[in-house]
Amino acid sequence: xxxxxxxxxxxxxxxxxxxxxxxxxGQTLDAQVEQLTAAGCSRIFxxxxxxxxxxxxELNRLLAALGEGxxxxxxxxxxxxxxxxxxxxxVRRIVDAKAQFRSLxxxxxxxxxxxxxxxxxxxxxxxxxxxxxxxxxxxxxxARAKERGQVMGRRSSLSPxxxxxxxxxxxxxxxxxxxxxxxxxxxxxxxxxxxRP
Numbered sequence: 001x002x003x004x005x006x007x008x009x010x011x012x013x014x015x016x017x018x019x020x021x022x023x024x025x026g027q028t029l030d031a032q033v034e035q036l037t038a039a040g041c042s043r044i045f046x047x048x049x050x051x052x053x054x055x056x057x058e059l060n061r062l063l064a065a066l067g068e069g070x071x072x073x074x075x076x077x078x079x080x081x082x083x084x085x086x087x088x089x090x091v092r093r094i095v096d097a098k099a100q101f102r103s104l105x106x107x108x109x110x111x112x113x114x115x116x117x118x119x120x121x122x123x124x125x126x127x128x129x130x131x132x133x134x135x136x137x138x139x140x141x142x143a144r145a146k147e148r149g150q151v152m153g154r155r156s157s158l159s160p161x162x163x164x165x166x167x168x169x170x171x172x173x174x175x176x177x178x179x180x181x182x183x184x185x186x187x188x189x190x191x192x193x194x195x196r197p
Contacts, residue, residue, distance in 0.1 A: 015067070015070045016042055018036030018043065018073050019036075019062055019072060020032035020045070020046045021049065021079045032046075033046065035075050036073055039073055051080075052082050068097070070100070071102055071112070072099060075103070076104075077103045077105075087123060095111055095120070167195070
């Protein structure tokens with residue numbers, strides 16, 4: 001059996017694609033880019049954005065450009081995602097593109113190995129658990145808010161008294177546009193208060 005270091009090396013024809021990220025504009029990408037270049041990455045996608053954001057432009061460009069046999073390389077897995085759920089979702093997209101994922105710092109995070117594939121399955125289970133916990137906490141929070149008499153959803157732009165006044169003025173023939181200007185709301189807000197025929 002080849003030594004562990006050799007087993008973790010990509011094949012010579014693998015297309016290594018790096019991803020480097022820092023959270024703030026005060027931080028530098030230089031150290032990550034240097035490590036990814038030394039690891040043999042032919043192309044490196046770089047961005048300065050929070051890992052909690054789902055709409056990371058460079059990450060989405062990388063995922064869209066992946067082809068069979070490519071290998072996505074990061075210096076640490078927290079550069080790719082900040083939660084188990086997000087990490088699993090991103091790695092799943094990589095694997096679905098018939099590509100591989102590898103972290104330079106965490107040897108277990110390598111989908112080319114049996115250990116890495118096992119960890120991916122474990123991540124999937126943890127992601128499901130995380131999603132269920134979030135759903136449960138959200139439902140419990142809503143239930144507690146309702147018990148306290150809090151109204152869920154966005155606050156109405158008109159008070160109950162204002163709504164009654166709008167209804168009365170509409171019944172008297174007032175125009176939508178005039179009422180919208182008077183109450184500083186949109187025409188659609190006023191329109192929703194019109195009596196149904």
